[in-house]
Each structure stands twice: as C-alpha cells, then as structure tokens.
Amino acid sequence: MITPELLNQFAAIVGESHAIRNPVEMAGYMKEQRDLWMGRSPLVLRPGSTNEISTIMKLATATKTPIIPQSGNTGLVGGGVPFETGNEVLLSLDRMTKILDVDAADNTMTVQAGAILKSVQDAAGNAGRLFPLSLASEGSCRIGGNLSTNAGGLNVLAYGNARDLCLGLEVVLPDGRIWDGLRKLRKDNTGYDLKNMFIGAEGTLGIITAAVLKLYPKPCTRETAFIALPSPQAAVDLLSLMREMSGNRVVAFELMPRIGMDFTVKHMAIADPLAERSPWYALGELADPPEGCFEKILEVALERGLVTDATLAQSETQRQALWNIREKMPESQKHEGGSIKHDVSVPVSKIPVFIAEATQAVNKFMPEARVMSFGHMGDGNMHFNVTQPVGMDKKKYLDCWNSMNTAVFAVVQKFGGSISAEHGIGRLKIGHMPEIKSAVELGMMRDLKRLYDPLNIMNPGKVVPL
C-alpha cells in the first residue's frame, strides 16, 4: 500500500496544484473510454517537465510504486488506465503539450508527448507541411500515446504507422534516467535502434516525453472516389490496379460492406451516394495523381468487372461528404445493440478468404450475429466487428466476447495475421499473448521488460504477461 507520506512526496514533485487526489476530479483519468473498466488510483500527477517525470520515476523506483503513464486516454485496449486495486499512481502527460519546433526546411517537428494530435497536424499545416497521422480520436488523443501504441489510422498505406513517422524520441526510463534521442536525422547507423523499442510498448518500458516527427509536402491535388464492388476480391484487385496505374499514388483504401451502409444510412442521417445497392463498397483516394487518373482507372476496372458503379468527388465538400460515410460507420453500429470487435490484420491478398472464413466461423458460433467487416483494407487491416442478433439481450451478447474472439482469432492465425493490427495489447488482449506468440518471442519480450523494468513498476500487467 502507498502511504499518505509517499503520496505527499510524489505530489510535491509536481506541486500540489498539479496533483489530483479527489476521486471525482480524477474520474476522467480512470475511466476506460469504452466503459470496459473503471480504474482506481490514490493520486494523479500532472508533471510539467521531463525532469519532473524523471524525479517521479526515481521516487517510484526507490519505493517500488507502480506508475501508469497516460496520454489522451483514447486507447481501446485499457493500456492507459490503472487497475482497480488503487495501488497505482497515474502520471498524465496532459500538461506537456508544447510544439517545440517546426522545421519546414528539414521536414521535421519536435513536440512534447502531451501535444494533441490535431494541434500537431495544425502546426505542420501552418508551416506548409503535412503530418500524415490521422485517426478518429485526433481531436483528443496525444502524440505520446500515438507513439506508445504505434497508432495507425487512415493514411498508413502511403505514410506508414506512427513508428514510421518518428525520427527521434526522448524517454524517461523506469529508474528515472532520461534518454535523449531527439535526433532529426534521416540516416544514423551508430549502434542499436533504441527508439523502436519504446514505440508500441504502451508505456511498459519507459515514458515517451518528447519526439521528433517527420513532415511531408502537402499534396497539391487529391482524387477521391466512392466505389461499388461485387466482392472483397474485386477490391483487392482494384487496389492493385490503382497502385500500378497511378504510379503508387494511393493514399487511402477503405472497404465497407452493405450492412455498414445500411446502418449508416439508417442511423447517421447519411444518403446513399450511389443509386443501386451493392454488396461491397470502397473509398479510395489518390494524392497528386496524373490528371484524370482515377477516371481512367475506373474505366479499366469497369471493363474488368471489378467495379459496378462509382462517384468521383468533384469538390472538397463532396470529398468530405464521401469520407463522412466511412467516418460515421463505426458509430452507426452502436444503434444496433452490442458489438464484439476485432482489430485484426492479414496479408492484403488474404483479405477475401479471411472475411469469408471468419464470417463462417461467426455464423457457426452464433447464426444470427451480424458481421460487419470494414476498415483499412489497403493495409490488410479489418475492423471485423460483429453486431448482436436482432432482439438479443445486449449484456448476454457481450458476455460472449471471449468465445467470439477465440473463433475469429483462430482464422486470423490461420492466415498469418495479427489479432491486434493497430490498437495494441494493453489489458484487453494480454491473455491472448501466450496463444499467439512463440515461446521464443514471448521469452524475448519478457527479457526486455525485465531488463528495463526489473521492479515491474512501469504500467505493470499490460502487454507482456510475466
């Protein structure tokens, strides 16, 4: 147990005005956003500097106090909230929001870990550059969390995951040492790559406190189309055609099933953009393509039977309207009752057979459940979500979460896929780690955890089962 004296010591590091002890005031830090968990903590610390975080971790090490780092608290696997024990101190990055430097000539920017993703994007935009990471929670998620979870989102196809957008890091280690790896270099082969160990580690090896990010030129033009397709295989073939015919200018390729359109039209006040119903849809986008490129691609695709109908955005307003369909789709599901979710990936070419077999597996498990498989097909990443049968009790349905997962994950593994393509492991999926990792790989991860965090005080109980 943490003594009141120790809490005072921790609070003194950040100053009493930045320490929260009142359960009502700290509720927002404790609640997992999908309502899966409500953590408990005696203290929320809101440090204002890397040095304060270092001092906190030194005290945590000296007293073996578990520390839970939290960024925007928008994660989807419970990695950023404490357990219910009340023995863990929460450390929030939400005061460390500075954009330290934007360098258009170098195409880099340096930011504190608590900077909100939207403000990072805006700072890049104001300098005439693009920071391409973009995801649903961008108005409230913070870049430190994006890096700690190796966030994906809508532009991975062209620009990669958060990992690929980072040149350098500053990290406070569990023992309080500060690693200054804030380099702006595109090439640096001087020893082991330390940066990538912390990216995607979900705060279990250290606390990311600042980062150097890559910037890109802003695309001058975009062509965006909403496309009706007969099947996922047609979507895979269309993506391949788009890549070849555009000179690799594809920046987004999202797949959506008819049931998703039905939900979205019904619940989200959105009109069907195409006249006829189609079993599948794709939203594709090209950046800076040769003029009229998308039109030519669609002509060839129509001839080949890959596409049955399509509409090309003729203005930015129309483009936003098409994207709005995709962006509203996840929310539409809530209106149909409970939903059991799978954020999975397989090699892109396996998407069609994965959807077919995973749907079969779900139907076998629960014939009336409604599969809605949509998402970032261009990255092989499907949000394979399953909506409850009409009329079933929601709670009773959600109680099947783990069994449904087991059925779907078996198909994922059959095709060499990942059971967490972009959301991470956190608390939600840690129990699956021994099933999906070899003994060698799990051993290597445990060794790394023990190396950096021998006392197991850094976000314990997340990601790697010890």
Add this chain to the structure above:
Amino acid sequence: MITPELLNQFAAIVGESHAIRNPVEMAGYMKEQRDLWMGRSPLVLRPGSTNEISTIMKLATATKTPIIPQSGNTGLVGGGVPFETGNEVLLSLDRMTKILDVDAADNTMTVQAGAILKSVQDAAGNAGRLFPLSLASEGSCRIGGNLSTNAGGLNVLAYGNARDLCLGLEVVLPDGRIWDGLRKLRKDNTGYDLKNMFIGAEGTLGIITAAVLKLYPKPCTRETAFIALPSPQAAVDLLSLMREMSGNRVVAFELMPRIGMDFTVKHMAIADPLAERSPWYALGELADPPEGCFEKILEVALERGLVTDATLAQSETQRQALWNIREKMPESQKHEGGSIKHDVSVPVSKIPVFIAEATQAVNKFMPEARVMSFGHMGDGNMHFNVTQPVGMDKKKYLDCWNSMNTAVFAVVQKFGGSISAEHGIGRLKIGHMPEIKSAVELGMMRDLKRLYDPLNIMNPGKVVPL
C-alpha cells in the same frame, strides 16, 4: 584457443565440404575490402540452413567460441571480418541464397539472408514490382548484410533505409534459439518491436537468416536531370522546390562538387554534360511526376537563381549516362592518392553550413588537403571525403586518418549529426562511441548486448564497446 576437436565438431554440423580450413581458400572471407584489415580464422563455416546455424550457435555457446557472421563482405567498417587473433570462427551466409517467395499481390517477398541484392531486385522486377534498395555493391552484397547494417544507398529519400523495407525477420540468437518473425503484415501491434533491434546491429545480437521485404509498384516514368548550381544552399532550396512542385515525387537528389567532376572527367573517361563549369552540381530524379514537371521546376529555379544550367535526360540511355557520372565519382578519387573518408549526416537544412565549417576545419588541419563532399544530400548524408595534398606520401597522409576524423566529427556533432550515416560502426568507429553517445545511451546499448549475448560470442568487439 579453439581445439582441433572443436573445429571438427563445428565442421561436422555443415559437412566437411562446406567447411574451409585452408588459409588460401578462406582469404576472400578474411580480407576487409578497403584493405584496412586482414582477419584470421581457423575455420569458415558455410551452413545451408537456419537449423544448421542454430546448431552452430548452440555449440558456440556451450564452448564460448566467438562467431563472426558474414554476408557479402562488402561492408566499409570492418564489421564482417574476424580480428587477427585467429580465435574466431567465421560463419558465412553465402550458401543461403534462396528467394523463398515473391508475392506481387501482397507486395512482399521472402528471402534467405544470403541472397545477393541484385538477385533480390531482379526477382522483384520479374514479378512486376520494385525492391528499391540500391547501392554501389548491389552485385555482390547480400540482403542479410544490408539489413544487419541498415543499408542506405540511392533511394532512401523516397523509400527509406533497409530498415524501412523490412516487414519481418528470422533470427538465430547467440544461444541457438530461432526467432521466427517472418510476418507479412503491414500492421501488427502485438507487443514489443523485436525486428528493429537486429536491423543495424551488425550481427552483434544474433544472425539474421531470412527476411520478408516490402515491394513497390514499378515507377511508370522517371525524369532525371543533371543540374549546375551556385552553392549547397541553392541545392537545399532546389530540393525543397522539387518536393513541393512535384507532389513529393523526388526519388533521388545527389550533390557533387566541381572537384569531383574534375576527378571523374580526368580519370573515368566521362565527358562534362554541361558546357560551363559550375562550383556545384546536383543529380535529381522524379518518379511518375506530372508531365513536364521537371522542366517547370527548373524554369522556376532558374528565375530564382537556384540553378544556372541543367540537362534533362531524353532517354533511358541518357539517364544511365547521367547516373554514371555520380557512380564513377567515388572511384575517381583513388587516382588522386589517399583519401580519408567520412560517411556523415546532418539535418538537411544544415548541409551548407556543415560543408563550409567542416571544410574550414580540414583546411586548418591540413591546408593543402582537397575536400570532396558529395553524396545523398536529400537524406542529409554527405560522403565528406578528403583527398591527399598533391605530391604527399600516401601512407603518411593516411596516418592522419584519426586526427582528420576528429576535426570533421566535431563539426558533425555541432550540428546534431551522425558520424556514421549509413556504413555503421563495426570495428572502424567503435572507439568513437563513447564520444558520440551519452552515458545513458551507451549504457542502454551495453545492456541489450549483455541481455542477448551474455558470453560475448556474437561478433565481439564490434559496434558497442563493453
């Protein structure tokens, strides 16, 4: 010392016909290609499978025998050759050259570590795809070595370093365990990133035995120009303009000084492509740009005084001829006597001031030495090579290697740069590690080395000073 019995045990693992004990036959494996070192070893093992390598490492662990993994032996820092002690066994990957799988639909290929880079490129090309890693030694270097050294080369600007081109790895650990991380996924957030630890580790943490590589669509068109410029600053500004006006279609941007042109014209039977002499030149290339894009860029650049003259390749033959100038430039230096080399990087915007100050530092150190700074300016990577004064004794000049390094590296560090942008640390630069790394960073690297290789048998004495 290694006993004859132990050598027999090692040889039995691969079979006598794949074990070399004759010093004459093994000379090619012992010689560092710049003639800086000639290693010694009682035995060269040429295993044919990952399992054989695993068995070798188990025996090496049991007997504390140092193992030196070697790929194409084209490295430039002595990382792939044994020391002169004769106590180390060399393990060559040169029999494990299979292209295991090329998957055009997934844009991936899976290869054994000993596959020659050129054959990897060709296999991708035959499947209608591009594997973009390209460097001078591509006809003899092997992909395992490219990954172990995180090779750079000519296309980093558009496609990244070797690290960025790898989706999955298979690695044999020093204790013989095999880590199978051969995944084909674009997104996989299930635990710590292990892959990037081995990439760039120069065989000091384990032996890369196979890899899954990323493929790209082949560019449909390329525009290539050879450009005369007044200064490195003009080159930086031109690159920025090219990026903005082409929609980020720049795939190469090489900077060359007049002295490099003089050497190349004089010694390499190459004609000056432009009528007037210029202090600096750039070779720029766009892939799949909007039609006539490069011409428009050059017009604007001429108006702004960034460019004084340029020639655009009108055919593939002309394009090859322009690239040939750049490719022959390093060799041209050999005809001018000894050359002290620096493979360094700084943030791109710092290139002009770096060249100015580093040249000053060299001139102060040795007024008659001839600076030839050329290379991958688009990545901030300069090959800052210094040719000996005319008439000086070559050996006497090369004896100044370390002092010259010290003068240049001080300028590199002043601008937050790297003393090894793409060649690595190996044996050549290990002595500089304590100067360029913080105690924290060096400590973290040592910890990793001790974690994976507690007996220090995996390419010992390279990369990280213990």
